[in-house]
Amino acid sequence: MSLMLPSESPTARSLVGVADDLFAALRGESAHLPRATSVVLVLIDGLGAIGLRAHAGHARTLTGGMAKKDVAHSVFPSTTAAALTSLLTGAWPGQHGLVGYRVLDRSRDVLVNQLTGWESEGLDPATWQARPTIFERARSEGRPAFAVGVAAYAHSGFTRATLRGAEFVAADTPAELIATAYDLAERHPGSLVYCYLPEADKAGHRHGVASLEWVAALEEIDGALARRVPPGIGVVVTSDHGMVDVPAQRQIVLEAEHLQGVHAIGGEPRMLHIYLDDEADIDDAAARWSRDLDGLADVGTRGQAIDAGFFGPAVTDDAASRIGDLLVVARANGAVYDGTAPDQRSRGMIGQHGGITPEERQVPLIRFGAFVR
Numbered sequence: 001m002s003l004m005l006p007s008e009s010p011t012a013r014s015l016v017g018v019a020d021d022l023f024a025a026l027r028g029e030s031a032h033l034p035r036a037t038s039v040v041l042v043l044i045d046g047l048g049a050i051g052l053r054a055h056a057g058h059a060r061t062l063t064g065g066m067a068k069k070d071v072a073h074s075v076f077p078s079t080t081a082a083a084l085t086s087l088l089t090g091a092w093p094g095q096h097g098l099v100g101y102r103v104l105d106r107s108r109d110v111l112v113n114q115l116t117g118w119e120s121e122g123l124d125p126a127t128w129q130a131r132p133t134i135f136e137r138a139r140s141e142g143r144p145a146f147a148v149g150v151a152a153y154a155h156s157g158f159t160r161a162t163l164r165g166a167e168f169v170a171a172d173t174p175a176e177l178i179a180t181a182y183d184l185a186e187r188h189p190g191s192l193v194y195c196y197l198p199e200a201d202k203a204g205h206r207h208g209v210a211s212l213e214w215v216a217a218l219e220e221i222d223g224a225l226a227r228r229v230p231p232g233i234g235v236v237v238t239s240d241h242g243m244v245d246v247p248a249q250r251q252i253v254l255e256a257e258h259l260q261g262v263h264a265i266g267g268e269p270r271m272l273h274i275y276l277d278d279e280a281d282i283d284d285a286a287a288r289w290s291r292d293l294d295g296l297a298d299v300g301t302r303g304q305a306i307d308a309g310f311f312g313p314a315v316t317d318d319a320a321s322r323i324g325d326l327l328v329v330a331r332a333n334g335a336v337y338d339g340t341a342p343d344q345r346s347r348g349m350i351g352q353h354g355g356i357t358p359e360e361r362q363v364p365l366i367r368f369g370a371f372v373r
Helices: 015-027 049-054 060-064 080-089 134-140 157-162 174-187 199-207 212-225 282-292 302-307 317-322
Strands: 038-044 071-073 102-105 110-113 145-149 167-170 192-197 233-238 251-254 262-268 271-276 297-301 326-330 335-338 362-369
Touching: 015 038, 015 071, 015 080, 015 134, 015 192, 015 233, 038 080, 038 174, 049 060, 049 362, 060 212, 080 134, 080 157, 102 271, 102 317, 134 145, 134 192, 145 174, 174 192, 174 212, 174 233, 199 212, 271 282, 282 297, 282 326, 297 302, 302 326, 326 335
Parallel strands: 038 192, 038 233, 145 167, 145 192, 251 335
Antiparallel strands: 071 362, 102 110, 102 262, 233 362, 262 271, 271 326, 297 326
């Protein structure tokens, strides 16, 4: 059984600390960022630092001043629900409780989707994710707080869980989203403005990283960021995770004989939460899964993952209850699927994330405007 995070430099930046840096910059107290009159946090969903550098010619604005150290590490699992919530609360998944894409609500014995299932699966945004957001923090300091995004996300449960305290302002294209964010920051001194760009993530899932569609999305985003930043405004551009392409021959399909003693499967194909039947022996199950997936995936128990700090330095009781009895992390560019599940649509997804490869966990952390060195 082997489940361990890759070693990282003790000076490596984390998405969890980005918010603290922005608030410190507004006060003129940051060790990393110059003082700014307002700050804009741009989130390019699905854009890993390695993928960005590999396509620097299509992203000259983003990479033009990008130094080797302009990266941060995403959280585990490297999935949107966990990582965006960490960025927007300044807390680890073990603290805010969104420990994966799909998890088991043990109190109701229901698998819930923590990204899109809030309304349909009965999750209360105020209690399921109870940590204060960076926007609530800004408001408590008397600062204006805004979230700029596409209108479809304005009232979702995930928005209400992670953007509490922000005034939501809708726009459509990357150029319009960036222009709106910069305008808000300029018109409201001292403000915190968040701007979410989903295009690269959507193209990567559907067509793969480095596909023509993904490159086109990257070029559109890069063009939007070429816009002049108003004086005094500090801009940080980052991402929640990167991606790897999963070819058909790297799909690992679990059939019924592999799933003995399994009550439910959550997570996503790059990182599964395995919930066992009550009578199952966790150690025996972990040993069997490790044998079945030898060389294909790493397997560990909930206790091992918590002790190793996968979900951060502290894990609340609520968060621990949502973590699978076993965790299965696909190696390289593989993905693990439940072959008995009635819905197999996810097997058509090319770009995927959730695992621990550098391509998934290293994200850009690029500065513009008043934050340029």
